Amino acid sequence: MKGLGPISYQGAPINGSHKAEGLPTIRLRVENADLAAATGDAVLHPASCGAWHAALLEGHRYLCLAKGSDCLVNVRLDNSAREGCACLDSVQQHNLHVAPGEHYEFSLWEHPSDEAFELHDLEGEVRLFRSREAAASGTFQVDAQRLTKLISKQLFGRVVAVNELVLVHLDGLALIIRIANVNTLDEAAKEEALSYHCYRGLVTPDTIIYLTEGDVRGEPMQQISDSSPQLLAEGDQKSQGHLSECSGSGRLVLLNRRPRPFGGRSHTVIDVLTRDDELFPVKRKLLRPCINLTQAVRSDVPSVTINVDTLVFDRVLIFLEATAAGQLAPDFAVHLLGDLLHAGEALGLQSLQGYCRAKLGRLDSRIQLRTFEEVEAHNAAGQCWLILDGMVLDVTRWLPEHPGGARIIPAQSLNLDCARFFEVYHSSRESFLYLREFYIGELHPKDVAAVPCKERPSPEFLAQLRGYTRFRMQPPDEESLVKAFKSF
Numbered sequence: 001m002k003g004l005g006p007i008s009y010q011g012a013p014i015n016g017s018h019k020a021e022g023l024p025t026i027r028l029r030v031e032n033a034d035l036a037a038a039t040g041d042a043v044l045h046p047a048s049c050g051a052w053h054a055a056l057l058e059g060h061r062y063l064c065l066a067k068g069s070d071c072l073v074n075v076r077l078d079n080s081a082r083e084g085c086a087c088l089d090s091v092q093q094h095n096l097h098v099a100p101g102e103h104y105e106f107s108l109w110e111h112p113s114d115e116a117f118e119l120h121d122l123e124g125e126v127r128l129f130r131s132r133e134a135a136a137s138g139t140f141q142v143d144a145q146r147l148t149k150l151i152s153k154q155l156f157g158r159v160v161a162v163n164e165l166v167l168v169h170l171d172g173l174a175l176i177i178r179i180a181n182v183n184t185l186d187e188a189a190k191e192e193a194l195s196y197h198c199y200r201g202l203v204t205p206d207t208i209i210y211l212t213e214g215d216v217r218g219e220p221m222q223q224i225s226d227s228s229p230q231l232l233a234e235g236d237q238k239s240q241g242h243l244s245e246c247s248g249s250g251r252l253v254l255l256n257r258r259p260r261p262f263g264g265r266s267h268t269v270i271d272v273l274t275r276d277d278e279l280f281p282v283k284r285k286l287l288r289p290c291i292n293l294t295q296a297v298r299s300d301v302p303s304v305t306i307n308v309d310t311l312v313f314d315r316v317l318i319f320l321e322a323t324a325a326g327q328l329a330p331d332f333a334v335h336l337l338g339d340l341l342h343a344g345e346a347l348g349l350q351s352l353q354g355y356c357r358a359k360l361g362r363l364d365s366r367i368q369l370r371t372f373e374e375v376e377a378h379n380a381a382g383q384c385w386l387i388l389d390g391m392v393l394d395v396t397r398w399l400p401e402h403p404g405g406a407r408i409i410p411a412q413s414l415n416l417d418c419a420r421f422f423e424v425y426h427s428s429r430e431s432f433l434y435l436r437e438f439y440i441g442e443l444h445p446k447d448v449a450a451v452p453c454k455e456r457p458s459p460e461f462l463a464q465l466r467g468y469t470r471f472r473m474q475p476p477d478e479e480s481l482v483k484a485f486k487s488f
């Protein structure tokens with residue numbers, strides 16, 4: 001099960017927002033709501049809602065930008081709001097990346113029923129709000145448990161997204177919480193999942209909240225002023241790019257923090273370092289089809305360097321996830337296919353190579369009927385083509401990565417059906433999972449009987465092997481091959 005909405009490995013949501021079906025977008029002018037009196041809702045006049053009215057009453061109550069904002073804002077109808085306007089406080093404006101006085105297309109957001117939605121936990125970074133306290137020197141101690149209760153109450157029933165800010169007041173202190181991480185799964189389920197991304201979800205009374213102290217001066221924050229409802233400095237309202245550091249020296253200390261369990265690094269993850277020095281923590285088993293990474297993925301090494309750039313690898317991971325989930329590969333734009341093909345070659349990811357070639361119009365001719373003569377000729381030329389239960393597998397380039405060593409296969413298994421060797425040497429069934437990557441076709445039916453076979457594999461092994469190799473092409477039976485021959 002995934003987190004809410006697919007997200008690329010670089011953190012960008014892939015599909016944008018899920019707009020409530022059949023409902024039009026509505027153009028609204030953003031108006032400042034008084035931050036001091038903020039409820040966290042976007043306030044709309046009932047007359048501004050037009051076609052949304054019925055849906056709002058039914059419970060579609062989340063507002064987002066029509067072009068797809070990560071952040072969603074709860075909607076409240078109020079006759080006191082100005083018609084044609086969305087009243088948003090300055091924190092909401094920051095979260096939605098909108099400026100007061102400007103018009104934007106908004107839509108209602110509907111939660112897709114097939115995705116996990118309720119948050120198991122969230123992580124928040126707490127900072128002193130840009131205010132007298134932040135500017136003053138000294139230490140401000142805050143009881144994390146009380147703050148957690150307050151946040152829980154304030155966010156209950158709201159959908160929060162990563163990087164969203166939440167303003168909380170506790171004992172006269174104004175605190176800004178940045179949502180640093182959200183999860184719809186617990187740690188154990190995340191370990192199990194082949195891949196997992198989550199950037200948004202619903203806060204329930206059961207959502208666990210972990211708080212940490214944000215580095216006051218370390219991270220620039222968009223300027224939010226509590227003295228005025230105006231979010232951005234004059235003249236800077238449209239740019240939305242103005243960042244200013246919280247330059248105060250006031251320090252926040254959280255007491256009684258709830259630590260996150262299983263904080264340690266998981267062995268199931270390996271850090272992949274791209275050519276341009278970006279680091280991707282990736283589940284080892286997701287990388288299994290990348291046969292050039294076999295040794296790194298199967299060993300304990302914490303990281304591996306690849307000759308692929310960040311942006312291309314990001315897409316490779318999306319491709320791997322889709323195929324691992326049995327879904328169709330995403331429709332990558334044609335201009336990316338060249339780079340993806342090179343990445344497929346660098347990583348030894350045959351399926352990606354096939355995908356790119358097919359899309360580039362060069363149909364994948366890798367998988368075909370192979371004669372025994374052809375297999376022998378390739379092996380005589382220094383390659384390593386195996387015959388396994390009639391499948392022909394090209395493991396030439398993978399031999400140095402073979403966990404059983406590079407020598408044993410050419411020494412024992414060339415030019416015969418090696419199914420029995422395969423059965424004997426491989427205690428785990430992990431080896432089955434690689435076969436698809438090496439598969440280059442079927443032995444020609446006319447040659448099947450002629451292939452030497454020292455010992456037959458057990459029927460149980462064959463049944464298991466065939467269960468794992470449903471990708472095999474269906475070879476034509478000998479009768480139809482003879483008929484085809486006779487027709488010439």
Ligand code: HEM
Pocket residue numbers: 386393395402403404405408409412413418421422425426427428429430431432434435438
């Ligand atoms: C495409 C063909 C093959 C694949 C994908 C493959 C894969 C693997 C894998 C994943 C392992 C790790 C241990 C395991 O999973 O059991 C392994 C170990 C091994 N393989 Fe292969 N293998 C292949 C062919 C062969 C052949 C034909 C032989 C022998 C002639 C062989 C001999 C061994 C040996 C001796 C080990 C070490 C076993 C041990 O340490 O217990 N492999 N192979």
